[in-house]
Amino acid sequence: MVQLVLPNDANTMGNVLGGRVLHWIDLAAAIVAHRHCRTEAVTASMDQVSFHAPIRVGQLAVITARMTFVGRTSMEIRVDVQSEDLLSGAREQTSTAYLTFVAVDAKGRPVAVPPLRFETKEEQKEARAAEARRAGRLQGRPDLVAR
Numbered sequence: 001m002v003q004l005v006l007p008n009d010a011n012t013m014g015n016v017l018g019g020r021v022l023h024w025i026d027l028a029a030a031i032v033a034h035r036h037c038r039t040e041a042v043t044a045s046m047d048q049v050s051f052h053a054p055i056r057v058g059q060l061a062v063i064t065a066r067m068t069f070v071g072r073t074s075m076e077i078r079v080d081v082q083s084e085d086l087l088s089g090a091r092e093q094t095s096t097a098y099l100t101f102v103a104v105d106a107k108g109r110p111v112a113v114p115p116l117r118f119e120t121k122e123e124q125k126e127a128r129a130a131e132a133r134r135a136g137r138l139q140g141r142p143d144l145v146a147r
């Protein structure tokens with residue numbers, strides 16, 4: 001997903017607002033989740049997100065989202081955000097976020113999602129790391145960790 005950063009997206013220094021970037025991250029991840037499960041899906045959590053570099057008015061925000069892991073009803077999606085300078089084409093990584101979406105039926109009850117096929121070593125590595133991230137997220141809900 002590509003967004004042109006306009007003045008209305010920015011703070012008084014001309015840098016994109018963090019909340020706007022979070023919205024784009026949520027949207028990109030939601031599209032990936034919906035395309036995978038083809039049911040309704042809701043955001044269950046968004047892991048800590050840092051903003052490593054500003055994205056300036058007039059630059060592009062390039063948002064790339066891909067699924068990294070699926071549980072029974074939940075899906076983890078990794079979202080990378082880069083700035084792109086329209087004149088030079090230079091790109092800079094600004095944020096990485098992991099989100100969990102849960103597939104739900106019309107009444108909002110969790111429903112099973114299709115499995116995910118890992119085709120590369122990188123994808124397999126990411127899925128292994130996802131197990132640890134999932135355990136961290138569900139601290140305080142041992143009923144869910146054990147599933």
Ligand SMILES: CC(C)(COP(=O)(O)OP(=O)(O)OC[C@H]1O[C@@H](n2cnc3c(N)ncnc32)[C@H](O)[C@@H]1OP(=O)(O)O)[C@@H](O)C(=O)NCCC(=O)NCCS
Pocket residue numbers: 042043044045070071072073074075100102104108109110137138144147
């Ligand atoms: C997400 C939601 C459907 C989960 O409902 P729940 O009653 O906790 O469901 P369950 O206990 O059966 O858990 C379902 C799945 O969600 C996962 N889950 C629940 N809470 C989670 C959290 N905080 N972070 C990550 N995953 C979570 C569980 O691990 C489980 O995954 P699995 O089936 O792959 O093992 C429910 O909390 C909800 O509707 N939240 C509001 C969603 C929303 O409105 N989002 C928009 C932003 S406000």
